[in-house]
Amino acid sequence: MSTTPSQPAHHILSVLVQNRPGVLARVAGLFARRGYNIFSLAVAPTEDPNQSRITIVVDVESSPLEQIVKQLFKLVDVVKISELDPRRSVERELLMATVRVPAEERGQVVELVNIFEGKILAVGFEAITVSLEGSPDKLDDFEELLRGYGIVELQRTGRVALPKLDKEARLRAVKGKAS
Amino acid sequence: MSQKITGAQALIRALELEGVDTIFGLPGGCILPAYDPLLDSPIRHILVRHEQGAGHMAEGYAHVTGRPGVAMVTSGPAATNMVTPLCDAYMDSIPMVCITGQVPTTAIGTDAFQECDTVGITRSVTKHNELIMTADDVPLMVRQAFHIATTGRPGPVLLDLPKDVLQNSMTWHWPSDEEVLDSLPGYRPTQKGHPRMIKEAARLILEARQPVLYVGGGVLKARAASALRELAELIDTPVVTTLMARGAFPDDHPLCLGMPGMHGNATAITAMQKSDLLINLGARFDDRITGKVSSFAPDAKIIHVDIDPAEQGKVRRPDVPIVGDCRLVIEEIIKAIKDMLASGEKQADIAPWKSRVSGWREQFPLHYSPSEPGDALKPQYCLEQLRDNAPEGTILCSGVGQHQMWSSQYWKFNEPYTWVNSGGLGTMGFSVPAAIGAKVGRPDRTVWAVDGDGCFQMTAQELVTASVERIPIKVAVLNNSYLGMVRQWQEMFYEERYSEVYLSPELPDFVKWAESMGCVGIRVESPEEVQPAIEKANSIDDRSVVVEFRVDASEKVFPMVPAGFSNDDVLLHPDHSAKREFLR
Numbered sequence: 001m002s003t004t005p006s007q008p009a010h011h012i013l014s015v016l017v018q019n020r021p022g023v024l025a026r027v028a029g030l031f032a033r034r035g036y037n038i039f040s041l042a043v044a045p046t047e048d049p050n051q052s053r054i055t056i057v058v059d060v061e062s063s064p065l066e067q068i069v070k071q072l073f074k075l076v077d078v079v080k081i082s083e084l085d086p087r088r089s090v091e092r093e094l095l096m097a098t099v100r101v102p103a104e105e106r107g108q109v110v111e112l113v114n115i116f117e118g119k120i121l122a123v124g125f126e127a128i129t130v131s132l133e134g135s136p137d138k139l140d141d142f143e144e145l146l147r148g149y150g151i152v153e154l155q156r157t158g159r160v161a162l163p164k165l166d167k168e169a170r171l172r173a174v175k176g177k178a179s
Numbered sequence: 180m181s182q183k184i185t186g187a188q189a190l191i192r193a194l195e196l197e198g199v200d201t202i203f204g205l206p207g208g209c210i211l212p213a214y215d216p217l218l219d220s221p222i223r224h225i226l227v228r229h230e231q232g233a234g235h236m237a238e239g240y241a242h243v244t245g246r247p248g249v250a251m252v253t254s255g256p257a258a259t260n261m262v263t264p265l266c267d268a269y270m271d272s273i274p275m276v277c278i279t280g281q282v283p284t285t286a287i288g289t290d291a292f293q294e295c296d297t298v299g300i301t302r303s304v305t306k307h308n309e310l311i312m313t314a315d316d317v318p319l320m321v322r323q324a325f326h327i328a329t330t331g332r333p334g335p336v337l338l339d340l341p342k343d344v345l346q347n348s349m350t351w352h353w354p355s356d357e358e359v360l361d362s363l364p365g366y367r368p369t370q371k372g373h374p375r376m377i378k379e380a381a382r383l384i385l386e387a388r389q390p391v392l393y394v395g396g397g398v399l400k401a402r403a404a405s406a407l408r409e410l411a412e413l414i415d416t417p418v419v420t421t422l423m424a425r426g427a428f429p430d431d432h433p434l435c436l437g438m439p440g441m442h443g444n445a446t447a448i449t450a451m452q453k454s455d456l457l458i459n460l461g462a463r464f465d466d467r468i469t470g471k472v473s474s475f476a477p478d479a480k481i482i483h484v485d486i487d488p489a490e491q492g493k494v495r496r497p498d499v500p501i502v503g504d505c506r507l508v509i510e511e512i513i514k515a516i517k518d519m520l521a522s523g524e525k526q527a528d529i530a531p532w533k534s535r536v537s538g539w540r541e542q543f544p545l546h547y548s549p550s551e552p553g554d555a556l557k558p559q560y561c562l563e564q565l566r567d568n569a570p571e572g573t574i575l576c577s578g579v580g581q582h583q584m585w586s587s588q589y590w591k592f593n594e595p596y597t598w599v600n601s602g603g604l605g606t607m608g609f610s611v612p613a614a615i616g617a618k619v620g621r622p623d624r625t626v627w628a629v630d631g632d633g634c635f636q637m638t639a640q641e642l643v644t645a646s647v648e649r650i651p652i653k654v655a656v657l658n659n660s661y662l663g664m665v666r667q668w669q670e671m672f673y674e675e676r677y678s679e680v681y682l683s684p685e686l687p688d689f690v691k692w693a694e695s696m697g698c699v700g701i702r703v704e705s706p707e708e709v710q711p712a713i714e715k716a717n718s719i720d721d722r723s724v725v726v727e728f729r730v731d732a733s734e735k736v737f738p739m740v741p742a743g744f745s746n747d748d749v750l751l752h753p754d755h756s757a758k759r760e761f762l763r
Contacts, residue, residue, distance in 0.1 A: 018365060021310070026302060033303045070489035076307045076327060079365040 010039055011065050012089065012161050015054040015072060016080040019045060023077045027054060030075065036068050040158030051079065055160045084161050091161040095139045096121070098129045100150040109149060114143050127152060187212040187345040188315030191220050193321035194357055196353060199249050201225060201240065201619055203233040207253025208281030208293055212345035224617065225648050230257045232612040232641040234264020238273045239616025242599040243574055243624075247274040247328045249615060254280045256550040258339075259300065263606060265335045266304035270603025271423060272400055276324050277305075277668070283343040284312060297339045306334030307548060312341070314349035322359045331368030332398055332487040368486060371512055372503035380458075380482045380499045381515035387456035387480075389532045390416045393439070393468075395603070396423030397461015397485060399571035403506035404428065404483035404595040407460065410509050413516060417536055419447040421462050423602045426592035434615065436536070440468040441740050442584040445543035445749060448738065449762050450536050451476050452746045459483045461505045464494035465603070466742075472746035484508045541762045544754045545588055547734065555731035558582065558657045562589040565627060565655055565732065566711045571624045574599065574617050578610040578634030584736045586629045599623075609635030614652045615645050618630030625653070625717065632658040632682055632689075639692065645723045646697030653716050654698075654725045659732040660684040667735045701726045 017023045025041055031038050039057040046053045053169050058068065073076055101109050111126055113120055118132035121140070136159050143154065184192070190213055194202070201223045206214045217224055227233040230252045237248025252261055258279045268275045282291040298308045307327045311320050317340075324336040349608050354362070367393075384390060398407055403428050403650055411418050411434050418428045419439040427704040428435050439447035441492040451457060457479045462468070469475040472494060483490070483497035484505055501508050520526070547559040562585050569575075577583040583600055592598050599617050600700040601609040614628035635656050645652055668721075693700030699719055703712045703726060716724040739751040751759055 021312075022298060022302075025299065029302050067493060068487065070491075074306075074487070074489055076363060076366045 004071075010059050010086065011058050012084040012091070012159070013056045013058065013072070014082045014084050015056060015078060016046070016082075017052050017054060018077045019050050019052045020077055024051070024054070026075050026077060027056075027072065030071055031120075034067070034071055040156075041053060042158040042160045044160075050179065055158070057159055074099070082163075083161060086161075089161045089163050091135055092133060093136045093139050093159040093160045094133045094157045095132065095143060095154070096131045097128065097143070097146055097154040098127050098152040099146050100127050101150050102126060105149070109146070112145055118142065133175060160165060182351045182401045183213065183348045185216075185345065186290055186317050186340070186347055186349055188216045189314065189317040189349055189351060190340065190345065191216040191222070192351070193223075193318045193353075193570060194219060194249065195222060196244070197321060197325045200252050201238070201550065202249045203227055203236040203616065204251035204278075204526060205233060205253070205257065206232055208446040209254040209282055209342045210251065210257075210278070210340070211253075211478060212342060212598065213280070213340070225615075225644065225650075227612070227644050228640045229638070230260035231263055231608070232615075232644065233275065235263050235267070235606075235609055235612035235638070236267050236616030236619070236641075237275050237277070237594040238271075238609075239276055239576065239599050239613030240614070241268075241273050241616075242620075242672060243596050243617045244594070244620040245274075246620075246727060247275050247276050247325060247333075249278070251278040252280070254282055254297065255294065255295050258297040258665075261337075262301060262304060263604075264655055265301055265337065266528070267601050267604040267606045267609065268335040269304050269306065271601065272333050272396060273335065274328040274333040275284075276328050277335060277337045279339050280345075281310065281339045281341040284341045285343065287341065298337070300754060301337050304335070304664050305337050306332075306339040309610075310339040310341075311344055314344050314347040317344070317349065317352045318352060319358065319362060322354050324365060326359055326363070326505045327366065332367075347576065369488070370486075370504045370507055372484070372501040372508040374511075376499055376501045377508065377511045377746070379399055380512055381519055382495055383456055383480055383482060383499060384414055384416075384458065384512070384516060384709065385519060385526045388527050388529055389452040389453060389455040390414070390529065391436075391450050391457055391479075392416050392418040392428075392460055393421075393451060393457045393459045394418055394424045394427050395460065395462025397505045397573075398424055398427045399461075399595055401461065401486070401505035401507075403460070403509055406506050406509040406513070407444055409431075410513050413513060415529065416458070417533070419443070419451060420592075421465070421602075422467060422587055422600065424462070425587055425590075425598040426595045430591045431593055436540070438587055440465075441470070441742075442588065442736050444545055444588065445738050445751060445755070445762060446536060446539040448720075448740065448746050448749050449539055451479075452614065453535075454479045456480050457480070459485075459497070459508065461485060463490045470740045470746040471495065474747060476746075500603055502504070520590075542758055543585065543690075543751065543755060546737070546754055548754065550706060550731070556704065556709070556728060558659070558728070558730040558734055559585055559589055560706060560741055561655065561703075561709055561728045561730065562586060562629070564709045565629070566590050568710065568717060569627065570625045570717060573597065573627055574614075574621060575616040576600065576610045576617055576626065576628040578630045579605045579607045580631050580634065580658075581667065581734075582629050582634075582657045582734050584664075586658075588736075607631075607634045611638045611652075611654060612635060612641045614654070615641055615650050618645075618652050620652050620737055628652060628654045630655055630656050631663060633662045636691070640696070642693070642696040642698055642723055642725070650723075651720055652723050654723065656689055656725060656727045657730050658689065658727050659730050659734070661732050663732070664736070666732070670735070671739075673743065677750045688752070689727040693723075696723075698723040698725050700724075703727065704729045
């Protein structure tokens with residue numbers, strides 16, 4: 001999936017939740033129940049151990065964003081929802097891949113990793129495991145190029161995002177707690 | 180001095196402190212510890228015959244009292260039997276707290292006897308649910324449950340209590356309001372409407388030439404019936420009350436048009452269709468109201484008052500969305516209108532609109548063909564007789580299907596909280612247990628349950644509960660030996676190909692069945708017997724009464740907007756079809 005700066009093809013929802021058992025199931029269940037599609041999802045604790053941040057990417061066409069936000073807000077464990085404008089936020093994702101590559105061609109993959117400023121995590125006779133952290137677009141390009149060598153296994157984390165600091169991030173905090 | 184008690188004792192004490200006077204339930208293995216301190220509690224427990232009955236009784240109780248109904252059952256199958264009432268309460272925004280037992284915390288996840296993932300199963304049919312993992316959490320969780328169930332948009336909350344949590348000892352502490360609020364940082368329902376939106380609503384109301392007040396269940400939940408009446412009279416505007424709002428505005432009021440929707444009356448449906456301003460108070464543009472959404476009230480601007488922000492724009496985008504409690508918002512709108520009138524503004528002339536509406540009303544009263552001598556008994560006639568012979572203040576409950584629609588159509592609801600039915604979920608079998616719950620909540624009132632023969636066979640065993648617990652209700656079974664509404668659709672839309680809708684005309688014997696459950700059973704087969712039977716039923720108040728009316732299976736509910744049709748294409752009773760051009 002590629003993103004042009006003027007027309008974001010996805011929405012990023014940054015959902016602050018109480019760090020309680022079952023909260024992810026509630027959020028995921030709501031998406032399933034209302035027929036919304038999750039493109040990617042990342043969950044981790046925040047600076048406050050009582051709260052977690054769920055970063056959800058939904059694609060624009062499939063889902064009426066306003067309804068998603070309002071329905072999410074009705075979950076008692078949801079404390080705050082911010083919609084992050086992809087143009088004004090920093091997004092990062094991690095990719096790990098094992099590529100089948102004979103020793104004589106390994107240099108090409110290493111070169112690719114260096115160009116993208118990735119890392120080599122493990123090297124075997126017939127394969128190499130690499131990682132890359134960066135913007136999702138960059139990861140898309142990297143994945144595409146690796147594919148020519150034969151990807152054995154690939155794992156991406158789904159994106160996490162925070163508002164940009166330079167300009168005041170357009171952080172549309174949705175007002176009014178749902179009932 | 181801190182006091183050590185068990186989790187079970189804490190649970191019962193917390194329920195007492197929340198003001199619970201009645202629990203509807205049925206004990207079993209994992210909830211056993213909670214039933215022991217219940218013996219020493221002033222809380223009345225009503226022992227049901229099936230857990231679904233406990234849930235619907237709690238709903239019926241909540242419907243008529245406005246207080247949360249409480250149901251308590253054990254784990255596993257008891258919890259799964261509770262899913263239907265929870266979903267029913269969720270769809271109709273009924274405040275309810277359900278306590279379920281669970282296997283001990285050490286056994287959770289091991290597929291233990293009578294274990295099921297209760298919070299997982301009920302997550303999408305409750306407003307909130309919690310698995311309580313330590314006895315110390317019991318009081319706070321109970322307080323949270325009642326707070327969440329009764330505030331904002333009301334709904335069911337479930338607390339799942341493992342057996343060891345009930346048995347373990349804890350230090351009693353009753354949390355303050357602040358502690359409850361602090362423990363729920365993500366839950367702050369909006370009560371007051373936005374002042375700018377309220378002004379904007381007042382302006383639209385004064386400008387409208389063809390306004391209609393579209394009143395939903397939210398008005399009843401907000402206890403806003405008298406505020407609504409003041410508003411309607413102030414702006415002299417016709418009122419429609421949805422299935423969930425029957426009684427929110429008196430049916431005998433000259434401004435009341437009655438029920439709109441799939442089986443609403445032609446005037447209510449058409450007034451909404453032709454209006455230039457729909458003032459939606461606590462309704463949700465349900466598909467049974469709008470018909471085909473794209474052609475629903477095409478020229479109407481929309482004011483939408485709802486305490487749930489997610490209802491705003493879900494189906495129809497409002498011109499003026501107002502999130503807030505219906506009563507507070509209506510009062511603010513009244514104030515805003517009065518201010519504007521005082522400062523010299525005038526309301527647009529709505530007299531031509533009102534006379535047009537009156538014309539429809541004259542042309543299209545509710546109608547059925549009365550039976551000729553020797554004909555089968557008409558169900559609508561039974562409803563009329565039940566209505567005309569009902570003691571003042573009677574509460575009417577119904578199941579789901581044709582009898583439900585006739586009940587809503589033919590009854591005169593002149594008082595709020597006198598109508599109990601399953602609107603959103605459409606739960607067959609709702610009426611008998613709901614009527615029992617309603618009678619427990621309002622023992623001073625006569626409670627009639629109108630049921631179909633299909634519905635009655637789903638939950639009738641709760642009449643045993645009613646007899647044993649001395650809760651006298653009255654049940655009118657409109658027996659047409661069919662799943663009547665399904666039959667109606669098969670007749671109209673499936674070329675009279677009747678598939679699996681014929682029940683037995685002779686089985687069960689409703690009179691014997693009623694008698695075997697400790698009730699008086701009466702069978703009515705002809706029009707002359709109707710009134711005497713109803714009078715007899717009304718005169719019995721020491722036990723429940725079941726009156727079986729053998730009614731005409733060919734009767735259909737009219738008017739009807741078939742699913743997916745525009746409200747413009749409402750099907751009238753055949754006797755009225757010839758004059759449908761009056762509905763312009």
